[in-house]
Amino acid sequence: MNKTVNQKAWWLVVPVLILVAFNAFIPLMTVVNYSFQETFGNNQFFWEGTTWFEQVLRSDRFHAALFRQLMFTGMIILIEVPLGIAVALTMPRKGPWVSVCLVLMALPLLIPWNVVGAMWNIFALPDIGLLGYSLNSMGIDYNFTQQPVSAWVTTLVMDIWHWTSLVVLLCYAGLSSIPDAYYQAARIDGASPWAIFRFIQLPKMNRVLTIAILLRFMDSFMIYTEPFVLTGGGPGNTTTFLSIDLVKMALGQFDLGPAAAMSLIYFLVVLLTCWGFYTVMTRNEEN
Amino acid sequence: MAKIEFKNVRHAYPAPSDQAPVYALEQVDQVWEDGGAYALLGPSGCGKTTLLNIISGLLTPSEGAVYFDDEEVTHLPTTERHIAQVFQFPVVYDTMTVYDNLAFPLRNRQVPEDQVRKRVEAIAEMLDLTNSLKNRASGLTADGKQKISLGRGLVRPDVKIIMFDEPLTVIDPHLKWLLRSKLKELHQQLGVTMIYVTHDQTEALTFADKVLVMLEGTIVQVGTPVELFMEPNHTFVGHFIGSPGMNVLPCEVKNGQVSYRSHLLETAHSHKQEMEGKLEIGVRPEFVRFDDAGIPVSIERIEDLGRFKIATVAHEGDVIKLLVPDEVKIPENSPKIMFDPERTHLYCNNWVVK
Numbered sequence: 001m002n003k004t005v006n007q008k009a010w011w012l013v014v015p016v017l018i019l020v021a022f023n024a025f026i027p028l029m030t031v032v033n034y035s036f037q038e039t040f041g042n043n044q045f046f047w048e049g050t051t052w053f054e055q056v057l058r059s060d061r062f063h064a065a066l067f068r069q070l071m072f073t074g075m076i077i078l079i080e081v082p083l084g085i086a087v088a089l090t091m092p093r094k095g096p097w098v099s100v101c102l103v104l105m106a107l108p109l110l111i112p113w114n115v116v117g118a119m120w121n122i123f124a125l126p127d128i129g130l131l132g133y134s135l136n137s138m139g140i141d142y143n144f145t146q147q148p149v150s151a152w153v154t155t156l157v158m159d160i161w162h163w164t165s166l167v168v169l170l171c172y173a174g175l176s177s178i179p180d181a182y183y184q185a186a187r188i189d190g191a192s193p194w195a196i197f198r199f200i201q202l203p204k205m206n207r208v209l210t211i212a213i214l215l216r217f218m219d220s221f222m223i224y225t226e227p228f229v230l231t232g233g234g235p236g237n238t239t240t241f242l243s244i245d246l247v248k249m250a251l252g253q254f255d256l257g258p259a260a261a262m263s264l265i266y267f268l269v270v271l272l273t274c275w276g277f278y279t280v281m282t283r284n285e286e287n
Numbered sequence: 288m289a290k291i292e293f294k295n296v297r298h299a300y301p302a303p304s305d306q307a308p309v310y311a312l313e314q315v316d317q318v319w320e321d322g323g324a325y326a327l328l329g330p331s332g333c334g335k336t337t338l339l340n341i342i343s344g345l346l347t348p349s350e351g352a353v354y355f356d357d358e359e360v361t362h363l364p365t366t367e368r369h370i371a372q373v374f375q376f377p378v379v380y381d382t383m384t385v386y387d388n389l390a391f392p393l394r395n396r397q398v399p400e401d402q403v404r405k406r407v408e409a410i411a412e413m414l415d416l417t418n419s420l421k422n423r424a425s426g427l428t429a430d431g432k433q434k435i436s437l438g439r440g441l442v443r444p445d446v447k448i449i450m451f452d453e454p455l456t457v458i459d460p461h462l463k464w465l466l467r468s469k470l471k472e473l474h475q476q477l478g479v480t481m482i483y484v485t486h487d488q489t490e491a492l493t494f495a496d497k498v499l500v501m502l503e504g505t506i507v508q509v510g511t512p513v514e515l516f517m518e519p520n521h522t523f524v525g526h527f528i529g530s531p532g533m534n535v536l537p538c539e540v541k542n543g544q545v546s547y548r549s550h551l552l553e554t555a556h557s558h559k560q561e562m563e564g565k566l567e568i569g570v571r572p573e574f575v576r577f578d579d580a581g582i583p584v585s586i587e588r589i590e591d592l593g594r595f596k597i598a599t600v601a602h603e604g605d606v607i608k609l610l611v612p613d614e615v616k617i618p619e620n621s622p623k624i625m626f627d628p629e630r631t632h633l634y635c636n637n638w639v640v641k
Binding site: 179184185187188190191199200203204 | 340343345364365366370371372374375376378380381382383391392395396436439440
């Protein structure tokens with residue numbers, strides 16, 4: 001039987017291409033357009049070449065924001081992933097408590113980001129917030145609006161509260177897919193709880209952990225709303241992460257050129273890191 | 288090497304508190320002799336796996352006691368029982384090499400590394416795994432993985448009982464036979480007690496010296512394959528073993544005489560003058576033959592299987608199957624059949640009358 005070769009089928013892809021063009025490609029191109037030119041309004045543009053890119057890459061301000069961002073994301077992943085695994089391991093595998101636990105775990109994920117920021121802001125206020133007031137009355141000097149350390153701790157705890165559930169749910173899904181026979185075989189082989197974790201549970205969670213780490217990297221690297229509502233990037237610039245800095249530059253100072261260059265660099269960093277992560281983690285799996 | 292004994296063992300899985308417990312295992316009293324090769328045969332859900340898990344200690348029976356060599360082990364944990372178990376789906380530790388998989392049970396028991404090496408190499412040799420010792424276990428085929436599961440049992444010198452829970456389910460048909468003969472060979476070599484759970488009669492009959500047939504949580508018959516074939520204790524055994532299964536036909540007993548649809552019959556064993564309950568005769572297709580002095584039947588269907596034919600005939604609505612050797616001609620006009628009296632058994636409420 002001969003297959004009919006019919007190139008007309010390509011036309012079926014056109015609607016998707018148009019959609020992608022309008023929601024991703026064209027907006028991105030306007031950013032590219034801004035990043036190489038200077039504008040003073042009135043739709044007048046002057047060619048600047050790579051000036052903005054050089055300026056951003058050399059600026060201390062960008063370095064500082066990038067450093068804060070890397071610190072934040074690194075700490076988030078280092079805390080949330082092990083904590084998520086630990087919580088998933090202690091969750092019941094059978095019985096009526098399963099659904100209770102799953103719902104409790106899913107709750108933080110359902111709260112809109114600005115609400116999370118507002119909640120923690122009020123919760124942590126040193127004079128009237130439950131957390132802030134309690135800490136201070138216990139003799140701990142805590143004021144996230146003025147002390148960088150307090151602000152950092154509050155931002156981290158807020159993110160952990162909001163997003164550890166995601167890691168938990170993914171790990172739990174991985175754990176539930178392990179057949180009972182594995183645990184029974186391990187008992188017969190005399191495996192210790194640590195060996196069971198190391199050689200059965202962790203390998204079976206490998207895939208979901210890859211996804212969890214990738215998601216947590218991307219989300220935390222692009223985090224904006226929650227710290228913006230909580231601290232507004234302060235005190236000073238101590239919690240000004242990349243996206244907050246970007247918005248300050250683009251909308252606060254109206255430096256459209258450098259902001260466009262910065263967002264392209266930002267985009268490339270995220271893309272390259274994700275690609276790197278993914279390659280390393282899937283290569284481990286293949287060997 | 289160990290003898291296993293069950294005394295009054297019963298087991299029920301936890302049921303909702305407002306319901307009476309359902310016993311997955313009704314009353315089992317059974318001895319498995321040291322060094323025997325046993326098969327546990329029965330349909331899905333008959334309690335085979337429950338029984339196996341009680342032996343291995345993965346389950347503690349609700350009632351009764353388990354003895355290994357006259358020593359009670361009912362509450363002894365799995366790790367202290369000197370048993371190994373191979374599961375339906377192969378269990379391998381994916382991230383480890385084949386060598387590390389086989390060494391795992393020994394390393395968990397703090398065996399010195401030089402002895403581990405000796406044991407692993409010996410077992411790998413036995414299972415033809417020597418060439419793949421350095422490979423990642425996850426890359427192996429299903430039968431290779433199942434060999435590793437078995438190897439992890441064999442590698443421990445203290446193992447006295449090895450249990451198999453339908454181990455060949457996921458193995459390709461042409462490898463099943465190879466692996467089964469390997470098991471048989473290992474049994475002869477090592478002399479450990481082996482218990483093999485299956486719902487496949489061919490597997491059970493070729494592997495085991497003795498077969499336990501289970502139905503709905505009870506052991507209905509224990510015997511050699513020949514005994515199960517010749518003298519089924521229960522109509523289920525007759526049905527389940529043999530292909531096609533035993534013919535089971537309604538009958539009556541009057542004045543000490545068995546009759547099937549008013550045809551008088553001889554049976555293998557004597558019985559009482561009068562009997563109550565559901566009475567049936569059972570006779571295997573192998574022991575029914577065409578004979579002009581017999582019961583008139585109509586031929587429904589003939590299947591030619593090469594070396595013999597299976598004839599399906601009917602008498603007053605009852606379907607009877609018989610195995611006809613190739614050289615025997617099937618009568619075309621008014622066929623009649625006879626049952627071999629030596630091989631015709633009387634069953635009362637499904638149990639044989641002896």
